[in-house]
Amino acid sequence: MKKFVAAATVLTCIGFVSTAEEAMNLPVSFNADGTVNRPLNHRQWVNVGTTLIPKGEINIIDDLPIPTSEYIDTYVEPMAFAIYMATGTWPNGTQIVKEFTATKPADAGEVLTESHYNGLAMLVKDAQRFPAETGHLGYFNFGHHSEPYETASKVLPREQCSACHEALASEQQYIFADHHIGLKRKQK
Ligand code: HEC
Structure with a gap:
């Protein structure tokens, strides 16, 4: 593991960072203990789409229906x-980030209206x-x-989050761009 860190550091220093976009480090707010701070303005970021999860489905954070x-x-982040x-x-x-919003109970054919914000999960790409x-x-x-949500989070175990992204989005840099209408890129 130490070797890995050292190798990555050296690679980063000597030209591994080759393209402009890789060289650019966006500010993420980490604490000394390795936890990350909850972003405070995420609703001002770019909303790339909305998914509806039917009642009774399992939530990925707490594993409960x-x-x-x-x-x-x-x-x-813009x-x-x-x-x-x-x-x-x-x-x-x-x-x-993905933010969950609970809905008011509705009968079939009724509009499904949001009731309150109900949770927040996040991923951060950071080679260092x-x-x-x-x-x-x-x-x-x-x-x-x-709300209020927790103000900081430690990194979650691979089995809980990454494993699924690895299995299902391996051809998309492990981020499900194809699920989000706002991430469709024009073919050049
Ligand atoms: C069973 C598979 C699965 C697990 C486990 C899972 N995810 Fe995802 N994740 C998805 C899918 C599918 C999407 C895209 C659709 C959506 O937004 O629900 C997604 C989307 C996301 C996104 C938005 C960016 C993207 O890749 O589309 C974030 C952030 C995210 N997940 C974080 C997490 C976190 C944090 C955990 C662990 C607590 C987790 N995921 C566990 C399948 C999973």
Whole structure:
């Protein structure tokens, strides 16, 4: 592991960072203990799409069935969004969150209205901090419940998050761009 870190550091210093987008480090707020701080302005990031999860499905954070249907909004930090849309590569420092929103109970045919924000999960791409992790991605969660959310999160175990992204999105840099309408890139 130490060797890995050293190798990655050296590679980073001597030209591993070859393209402009890889050289650009976006600011992510980590603490000395390795936890990441919850971004405070994620609803001002780029909302790249919404998914509806039907009542009773299992939530990925707490592994429990959801008591009401939930919307999931995915937000991408704007600089990472701009670089991805221009180049097709997620830059170092990319931050993406998904926020869950609970809904009011509705009968068939009724509009499904949001009731309250109900949880936040995040991924961060950071080659320096996650040299050995697949895609250099760290996965975090700030709780699956109504606000206030947790203010910081430690990195989650591979089995809980990364394994699924590795299995299902290996051809997309482990980020499910094809699920988000706002991440469709024009073919050049
Ligand atoms: C069973 C598979 C699976 C597991 C486990 C899983 N995810 Fe995902 N994740 C997905 C899928 C599919 C999407 C895209 C659709 C969506 O937004 O739900 C996604 C999307 C995301 C996104 C938005 C960026 C993207 O890749 O589309 C984030 C952030 C995220 N997941 C974080 C997490 C975190 C944190 C965990 C662990 C707590 C986790 N995921 C566990 C399947 C999974």
